[in-house]
Amino acid sequence: MEKSIAQQIYKKMYAIRVFEEKVEVLFAKGELPGFVHLYIGQEACAVGVCANLSPEDYITSTHRGHGHCIAKGGRLDRMMAELFAKKTGYNHGKGGSMHLAASEIGILGANGVTAGGVPVAVGAALSSKIQNQGRVAVAFMGDGSTNQGTFHESVNLAAAFKLPVVFAVENNQFGVGTRFCTISNEPDIAKRAAGYNIPGVIVDGMDVVAVYQEAKKAIEYAKAGNGPTILEMKTWRYRMHFQGEPATYRNDIEETEWIKKDPLEIAKTKLKSMGLLDNAMIVDIEESVQKKLDEAVEFARNSPDPMPEDALTDLFA
Amino acid sequence: MEKSIAQQIYKKMYAIRVFEEKVEVLFAKGELPGFVHLYIGQEACAVGVCANLSPEDYITSTHRGHGHCIAKGGRLDRMMAELFAKKTGYNHGKGGSMHLAASEIGILGANGVTAGGVPVAVGAALSSKIQNQGRVAVAFMGDGSTNQGTFHESVNLAAAFKLPVVFAVENNQFGVGTRFCTISNEPDIAKRAAGYNIPGVIVDGMDVVAVYQEAKKAIEYAKAGNGPTILEMKTWRYRMHFQGEPATYRNDIEETEWIKKDPLEIAKTKLKSMGLLDNAMIVDIEESVQKKLDEAVEFARNSPDPMPEDALTDLFA
Amino acid sequence: MRKISYSEAIAEAQLQEMQRDEKVILMGLVQKDPYGSAFGQTKGISSVIGEDRIFDMPISEQGYVGAALGAAITGMRPVVELQFQDFITIAMDQIVQQAANMRYMFGGQIKIPLVLRAPTGAYLAAAAQHSHMLESWFAHIPGLKVVLPSDAADAKGLLASAIREDNFVLYFEHKKLYDKKMDVPKEPYTIPIGKAAIKRVGKDITIVAWSFMVSKAIEASQILEKQGISCEVIDLRTVSPLDEEAILKSVAKTNRLLVVQEGYWNSSVATSVSALVAEKGFDYLDAPITLITAKEVPIPFAPVLENYVLPQTNNIVETAQKILNKI
């Protein structure tokens, strides 16, 4: 791994963490309307994968999409403005947290429908293949989402047509309050790859270096015309399913074990031991991110609301 | 295998063959309205599986469903009357070929939607399990249908809840004019079982003895509470996709090879060599079936049409 | 009488029906305690009934709605839930091609004692994929009954009826109503499916509404009353089959019709109510039939935009004034 990539990786992981912590506070204070699903704990997944992507490559994201957006190069200010429902947000206040999109950097949208974005990613890959553009499309999704029929249809289609797709499954082991192994008989989602005769890989989703390396292989494999990979990242969400969720259902002991594997700590330790990061860099990165975040909140707060009549624009081209 | 079962098997296979040949002629003459998909060539699949079922067990069927209906115990006369759109048909003329149902013998319907009946079979199995009835549900489907999302959702659900289901896939290698291996990267559908941690079995779908034996295992496994099996039967349809299909797209050489493996011939040879059938029995069986078939056509032709106003009944209970 | 909320009323109806009939089962996402469904609509049930008849499903809407259908035609009486009505888009084949057609297509061989419940509606900054009002789609399809309770007491009685019914009933709960409390009888009771309720008697104009719009119509009526305009508010309760008689009777009296619908205009229940009266009650009419519906865009996230798109009380007031030439 190059040094610059390592720094980008830590920067984005840190940005996700503090962005989400800020959103948590703002939401609790009632400054953000709607629903919010935080990405804290899963930073290594989005960042490890997206560190292999260029702006031309595509991603589709999920209801828990802030992390993917930051990892793919989304601006904190326009993201924050969108969460504030402001006109300056990426979606001009029409989308909100669950629909963040930035097509100019290949972000084909977060999605309020589990696995809803997966076929869209397959289509982007088809488009890349037809036009010989060499772009890859990464479909992010959670463990729960892989039980949607569209997951199966998408993997089958991509495999049959050898499309440049990576099915990036963040297996945090719960979909809302339901433990994956109670609604699926095989805890390893990557094992499904056998049915499509494609690679299925399991990686520690708390370890950004491991994710980066496995994602690299999958992306290169896809770009070389070999077709898709199912990349399963075992991970854990540190917060509730959505902010304000009433029920608690996870086991404290398990929770504590996972929290020990904090992806930011692992990233720091590993990247330092690889000689790619040092304490001074970390301080620099954290300060610059913090500054951008403060500016983003400021920008969002000071941005204008949309006008009511703006509701009638943007429907048709 | 008991002798009586062997005779039933040959009887049903022969009944399917001649029923379908008769339907072919009647349809060509314009006596039957609508669309017709013939089962000829796949007799060993329906019969080999259903020979293990009792009337209380459930099946769901497909657009190519006459064979399943006969194999599960459907009456030729009421089936034929339905194809003739008569009031005496199983569905009183409201369903036709693609919707044949006979709930009193566990036939939960043929289906005009590929894989449309698969979740229904899962639900019947759930019902059996809740009520401790010991009934199994067999979902018949074609190779093409397994690319529907509902296939995946159904298998996952049945596996997770260890429901008594058998996913009986008749892989005749084509869905309409599309060869399975051009739209799926793995020609063996049974390999998908690995993703759900359930058994996946491949069997020669032209050999009724082999089908019978593998289906027996899967059904016993399900009834014992172990959950579902994917049972893939490699087979071939001898006719076009539907009667009157304009395009031809299959390869003559391949076709000839398959026709050599005629399931009725294989059944006769095997069952005779096993000492379960002899030429006299065969003559008896064929004569009795032929008689029933002639009576069925007679019955259907002489049955009354529904009255126009009958269209308004049967909507709500 | 004790006051309970709309979501508590829904949970209570399901619990009581499960106690009454052991064939009743629940299927959906996070149905069991401690969750008890996303808005608490099954809260407390598994703790009382046990876990044998409540099934937490994988996120496979087409698959598990189909499984509920399969269970319904083989002896059970499932109540199957979608976490949001919007996700019904995933289960449409099993609902429309399979369940709605099945009994008829099979010549009446089977019964389908099945209820599908789902939270519906907007006004929550939940954006385009979590705000739909899709009752009109299902009203369009024969073989389905479609119920939308507008308060807790109706919610309980209509759900009991739906569960006891031998046909497939779609039961859509409005998310803005879940927390609303009111007097609800403790003992089980039923409210007939297919019958509208006059929620306010009046003489100058008939306002037809259902679901969350009923409360907006009543609010508007209270304002209008002070201006000397007397509104009759009809809560359809069931949008398919429509209670034609109740609608026509009211318009025969008031001679004016305003329909308030949260969902979109084109091909909707609101246009059906209009078409009904324009065909069968034409001679009663003293004024054009007016419809208030959502504006024709997806539901936007920003509250300022969302409020602009959706019907508001003041729209009803102003439109009623216009119809009565009081503006």
Add this chain to the structure above:
Amino acid sequence: MRKISYSEAIAEAQLQEMQRDEKVILMGLVQKDPYGSAFGQTKGISSVIGEDRIFDMPISEQGYVGAALGAAITGMRPVVELQFQDFITIAMDQIVQQAANMRYMFGGQIKIPLVLRAPTGAYLAAAAQHSHMLESWFAHIPGLKVVLPSDAADAKGLLASAIREDNFVLYFEHKKLYDKKMDVPKEPYTIPIGKAAIKRVGKDITIVAWSFMVSKAIEASQILEKQGISCEVIDLRTVSPLDEEAILKSVAKTNRLLVVQEGYWNSSVATSVSALVAEKGFDYLDAPITLITAKEVPIPFAPVLENYVLPQTNNIVETAQKILNKI
């Protein structure tokens, strides 16, 4: 001019648009030759264009419609086909929650140059799961344009427009029309989406129809003409957005409105046409607005039943006579 059939016209429009713009691709079941789609709607195209831009899909309607959407927002102009419109029930999430919402929900960031084609309609003894007319569902959803050509010449021009349009267009072809031949210009041409056509000028009554019902309305008009009743037949061509002006203008002239719709009554395009006129053209009306639609049951298999359920020419004749008090 040479005569070609409706399905040939559809194939010709697609071929010509593919020749005109290399971004146009086709996706669906059995699209390539020798099949060329179930009813020949893509016949001959792959033999001319080659196989690089025509994709035979697995039977995964939700997946491949979603893939078409993904391709549309990343530079292609896909025409995606469903083998029967009924199977759209499987793709509803990608159509309604994803495609219809996407541009708006993303604040206008993307364009969706996507066409979805599907054979629609009954009268073929194809029974309940292969006979639906579901245009009303899509008319109900903002963000979708919905087109239903009633003859070969319209089919070609409307499809060319749909393919050139930068928005998602649903294009529903009636199965009973595929074989119908007529004069169709060879060179490419477009017919505007969103505009109705007066298919027959008249003065006594306006008959609004679309798709296969246009020919039934014209047949009925010819019969009625002999009885001294002059019908104006409006072919909507597009059911969303509705051409309000064309409808209102005609009713302003004839003062009577009959809507003929193959699909079901409740929450339909027919009720919308009625509601439009009852609100904005109320003063033009000399008689109740009358709707002829399918009876409220799934489409039965037996022809004797199916014919009873569906609108027939004589229903139109008799209803028009009744509206004009000639009976």
